[in-house]
Amino acid sequence: MSPMWGSVEQYSAIHWSWAIAIYLFLAGLSSGSIIVALLVKWNRHERSNSSIWDAMIKAGSVVAPVAIFLGLLILVIDLGRPLSFYWLLIRYNITSVMSLGVLFLLIYTPIVMVFMLLVFERTVIKYPFFAPLESLINVVKSFHSYAKIIEYFLFGAALCVGSYTGFLLSALYAIPLWNSPLLPILFLTSSLSSGVAVNILIGLLFFKSTINPESIKYLLVLDTRVILTELPLLGLFFIGLFYAGGDVSHAAKMALTEGFWAGIFWFGVIGVGLGLPLITVIIALRSHVYRVGYVVINSMVVILGVLMLRYYIIYAGQIYLG
Amino acid sequence: MAYFQARRDFLKLATKSATATVLIPGSLGALGEVALRGEDKFVRSICEMCSSRCPMEARVINGKTVLLQGNAFAKEMGTSLCAKGVAGSSQLYDSQRLVSPLIRVGKRGENRWREASFEEALNLVSTKLSALKERYGARSVIFSSKTGEHYDLLRSFASAFGSPNVFSHWSSCPIAIESAFHHTFGEKLHRDFENATYILNFGHNLFEGLDISLTKAMAHFCANPSKKLVVLDPRFSIIAAKADEWHSIKPGSDLAFVLALLHVWIRDGKFDHTFVEQYTIGFDALVDAVKETTPQWQQTRTGIDASVVERIAAELYAATPRCIIDWGHKATTTQAEFQRSRAILIANILMGNVEKEGGIYLTKSAKRVNALAKESIVPELNDPFPRLQINEPRIDGAGEEGAYCFVSKQHGVLTAIPEAILSQKPYEIKGWFLTRHNPLITVADPQKMKEAMEQLEFIVVNDIYLSDTAMMADVILPECTYLERDEGISTLTCKVPTYAMRNKIVAPLHENKSAIEIIRALAERMGYGSHYAWKNSSELRAFQAKGNAELLQTLLLRGVASFDVPFFCARESSLVERFCERYPKSRAWVDAQGCFGHLLTHLKTPSGKIEIYCDAVEKIFKGYGVPRSVDMDVSQGLPYVLTSGKSAVHTNGHTQNVPYLSRLLSSNPIWMHPSTAKAHGLKMGDTFYLQNAIAKEKATVFITEGIRPDTLFAYMGFGRDAPSLARTHGKGTNVSKFLSLASAPICGAMITNVGVNIIKA
Amino acid sequence: MGKQYRLIYDENLCIGCQACSVACRVENSVPDEVYRLQVHLHTKGEFPNLGMNFERLSCVMCENPPCVSVCPTNASFQSKDGLVHIDERACIACKYCILACPYHARFINPLKNVVEKCNFCYETRVSKELLPACVSICPTDALSFGDMRHKHSLVHQKSHKEVLVFPKAHLGTKPKVAFIPNRKGMKS
Structure with a gap:
């Protein structure tokens, strides 16, 4: 029958587009960078100020709030009715991952701000430009005694934010590619890898620090480790989908073989995001050449790969429904 | 009129009774206690989104139509309505509708107009038409219309004007089957889909060309596993999809299939001998005509295996008399159209399904029922559209000596118009009055038709949209939609006498007028006012109903009126008995078999019987007296x-x-x-x-x-x-x-x- | 005790004529180019062995509605009668529910910028004892609607007479819309 039932566009529309992909990326980046910063702070922080470790903590404490604010801004603007976003703050639905996300963010965002101020309190005081913040700093100073608790709390909140973006998608059983229990873990892992990468990158570029071949090697190996956990997770993710059968395995097959988004997956997510860094690391480790440039490029492609993973999951999920 | 004054009260009544009405199907009554709000109003009328004229009902809130649906007072409708019918409100509120009379300012067909008042437009039309009549004679103006009240109005007006050249849309649609009926039964019969058990369908596409009561009956037929539907159609249409069997017959070759069926039945002696003997004439001529039309013979023409014909012939015979060979509405259509339609009717006759339940039946009109009952049980109507006899030849020769001698003068041959205009034969044509008729879309060769229209001096079109045909007009008179106008009473009779009436649902949104107002105003201006016994729609209704206030009240309130007459088939003795019990005087008609057999021996055919062989046709068109194989080619050598x-x-x-x-x-x-x-x-x-x-x-x-x-x-x-x-x-x-x-x-x-x-x- | 509404779609009676779709548009002022309800026809097989399936797309009024559980502002909610409605005021058009619906029943109303879907014509008809517009209008009686608690209701009777299929039942959504599947297979 030639169609005589009118437009069918609404059935194949992309409801969550680039804005959501970027938000998921930024939320992951924020939580990843703060988690990495905290881990570094707890495990590696020698009181020598100009080390790469110190730079990474500083980077994390700046990137996390900036990324989450930017992400939330994009998220609210992308709503069909941005001005009605306050309903999110008035009414809660505990069965809705989105609603839980709002709660997490309500906890996470202020703490991440406080953490940033704690890290930068001396810098802030130094510049007259930040004078208006002084009173705030004084308040923050009163938190000093709770610094450790705040850090633990922040770590927990960051874990929640980092994984909720995965649960946000995996809660929807209408969308086979999203409805996987591995998705939150996959998202959290890739958040961490983007966190490592962004902290190194921002640390190197903005918080001038001394860096030696030893720490470069360490950072490259760290990157590799994260990637090596991500790869099998991606593999498991798709294997899980294949064995789910029916529409789900069909959707997974399509997502890996059909059209533009399969290309993004193989070239973007796998090739650029995972393959390229692995190759650089292997070459660097083999030839024992530890240049800062390697680290910078490596970090950039890792971040790009993580962004493309979010794009891929968002779009392919809505397109390939089985 | 007194009845008209009372209308508002009836509408109030209608609102109250509406709750009960809409609750009939699905019986939602027990669901809740909330009653309809006071401003909800229901008005019942007749749909006009296609020509099926289904009874419908509008829910009106604050003077705006909400939902249009079927009128459940018409039993076979329920609240059902098709997509077109429901979209009636979309047409009503359409911003692209014509909203004021237009007078051409550019060249003909150039689509440049100026808006005018109705006063000016009607004056112009009456002056121009009168001038044409003066100069070239009344016959120089063609009148064409879609069927329904528009056509009755226009035909009446044309006769007052003096032109014989009236056309309906028939020749572009159902004329072949109408003509076949005329020559076989002298009138048109209907199909009892509800009670049939086997239907052979030649593409009668009730699921895409909807007529609610028929469509509904056919849908229930298809969904019933104990019944069988066979569809022959080159296309896998929706009715084909719903059938038990579908054969993709070669276009145009229906006739070959039916002739083979007739051949098989006659060869095997498997047909209703008694019926044929008692009620028909000319069977022997048929035997002769189908001698060679074997299943093998048809196989090369239809592409359908010979064994299929044998099987279907046997299945149909086994199902007699509750089987129908469906003639469709507008047929396939080919050169062989007349013979095809006649062959299908005769196939029904051989199965003896005439006036049998689950077969085909005569219209049980008010006149017929009253005559049988020998009392006036159903009010009969006056004809409000008088027609004068015009003793002038028609431009297409319909009903006159020649090729179209058997075509009704009332309907004419639309495809003959362009040639007549262009060649000025048999005489000059200078004007054309079209109401709700769009031949540039619905009639063959619009290129030629347009060329012919360009030759005319004056064209007036009455329509709702500025259609392709309206674009060729000198004056466009915008009609209000059916939701904005009152009309006279129309007859919907099939199984039992039924009347329906189009009632105004909302006040006209624009300056538009109804066809009744337009034609009546023109008649007044041109001096034919005395032609009509009425001045407006309310007077028309009163005249038509012969002042029967009860009938009018029912029609205003309910949109339809039926009279609790029991349905009967003349050849079903139990149904005849039921009718006689109700109307004892009708027993006088009952024959030895307990039937009203006289109905089938006093038909309007020359012999009074069912004519398998038509002598009149044979005399003029040799070989056409009985169905036989004629040219069925429709491809004209193209692939x-x-x-x-x-x-x-x-x-x-x-x-x-x-x-x-x-x-x-x-x-x-x-x-x-x-x-x-x-x-x-x-x-x-x-x-x-x-x-x-x-x-x-x-x-x-x-x-x-x-x-x-x-x-x-x-x-x-x-x-x-x-x-x-x-x-x-x-x-x-x-x-x-x-x-x-x-x-x-x-x-x-x-x-x-x-x-x-x-x-x- | 709340009502137990049920809507039954009989594929055997449906002819795909779209009357329900237009009635829905008229009754609910559904804007251009979006649909609360459509019926799709699918031809299957190879000429001349063909068949046709009919598919009705609209909200199925789940007993366990994923759209309600994912809505962050409770704008999507279930009434005590078990019907799923949308509180337009609180809808922020995050489209989470659109993605959560396995039946593709939800869309953005482009004029109001809120999520919309079939509501069984609750406000304008069912609450006033009228049948939903699609049910009322159907030319072939392919739709029936009523309360399952009433033994005499058409839906109750049909539910006991016919084999009902609940769309995507394996998801555990428990739809209130059921269909009677096509009995006609391929033609030969």
């Missing part, structure tokens, strides 16, 4: 046959621009089998040209398994040239452009199957 039909959401020409319907289906890509498309290198949605001797037109392709490889199919009514129909302008292909003006012999039917070639764009 493909282009067929056309309806979709469920559009009529053949009126609804394509209605907003809600245009959104559902806005174009008519040509159906093509994948192998055909492949042979021409076409992919889904590709553009190509269709070409034959008459036209070469652009089209797009819709590739589907649901059609024969040698056949193409398109929905009617697209390919519009009128820019004012902005939603549909320039979309799709006008398939009428490929059709020839040559019509089918005897009946004058337009032939809508045509040979074409596929040319790559």
